[in-house]
Amino acid sequence: MKKLVALLAASLLVLGACGNEETAPAEEIENQASTETVDTEETESEEGGVNVDKGLFNVEVTLPASFFEGEDLAEVVANAEADGIGEATANDDGSVTYKMSKSKHKEMMEEMAASVEETKTDLVESGDFPSIKGVETNKDYSHFTLSVDREAFENSFDGFATMSVGMVGTLYQLFSGVQSDDLEVLIEVKDVDTDEVISSVVYPEALEDMGEE
Numbered sequence: 001m002k003k004l005v006a007l008l009a010a011s012l013l014v015l016g017a018c019g020n021e022e023t024a025p026a027e028e029i030e031n032q033a034s035t036e037t038v039d040t041e042e043t044e045s046e047e048g049g050v051n052v053d054k055g056l057f058n059v060e061v062t063l064p065a066s067f068f069e070g071e072d073l074a075e076v077v078a079n080a081e082a083d084g085i086g087e088a089t090a091n092d093d094g095s096v097t098y099k100m101s102k103s104k105h106k107e108m109m110e111e112m113a114a115s116v117e118e119t120k121t122d123l124v125e126s127g128d129f130p131s132i133k134g135v136e137t138n139k140d141y142s143h144f145t146l147s148v149d150r151e152a153f154e155n156s157f158d159g160f161a162t163m164s165v166g167m168v169g170t171l172y173q174l175f176s177g178v179q180s181d182d183l184e185v186l187i188e189v190k191d192v193d194t195d196e197v198i199s200s201v202v203y204p205e206a207l208e209d210m211g212e213e
Contacts, residue, residue, distance in 0.1 A: 052177040059105040061175065065094025109176060110147035116141050117169045129158040133192045140176070141169045142185055147192040162187045
């Protein structure tokens with residue numbers, strides 16, 4: 001399961017670099033995942049093309065073909081099943097549908113949460129971003145606050161750290177089933193001494209802006 005989470009995180013980074021150049025048509029996105037389970041709760045996110053269908057017993061997650069460019073889909077399916085996901089199906093359009101129990105989906109979300117926490121710790125303790133003194137989040141990882149040494153931050157490239165938390169936060173939101181209209185991860189950077197907000201950025205809006213440049 002951890003291998004799959006790592007793959008999805010890497011795929012999201014690739015999608016961010018690509019911007020919106022290969023966004024699937026809305027009709028295709030809407031048809032990528034469906035379920036016939038009675039009393040089904042369906043939530044759909046078109047940012048990144050991830051669909052999450054939550055039935056009574058199972059959860060289906062369909063990722064678009066853009067997540068798997070250059071990958072052998074047979075190998076993707078085999079790896080997913082080897083990781084204990086349950087079922088994985090390569091679709092004719094190049095997308096892949098993962099069908100798992102609700103308990104497996106919960107496990108995946110817990111691993112994604114652990115990945116976010118690890119990212120937060122690394123930003124402060126790795127030494128790669130020396131101006132960052134602390135990272136705080138809300139419960140669903142839709143809001144991050146980076147406390148920084150302002151002078152050191154503004155005279156360095158530590159601002160790239162916002163991309164790391166923006167990516168993992170967006171990935172968590174997508175797989176938790178947040179609808180596209182509500183998908184938003186806010187990262188605020190504040191002066192550790194004064195609590196003044198120095199700057200802020202919103203994902204996935206920031207990815208869209210990069211794609212347009």
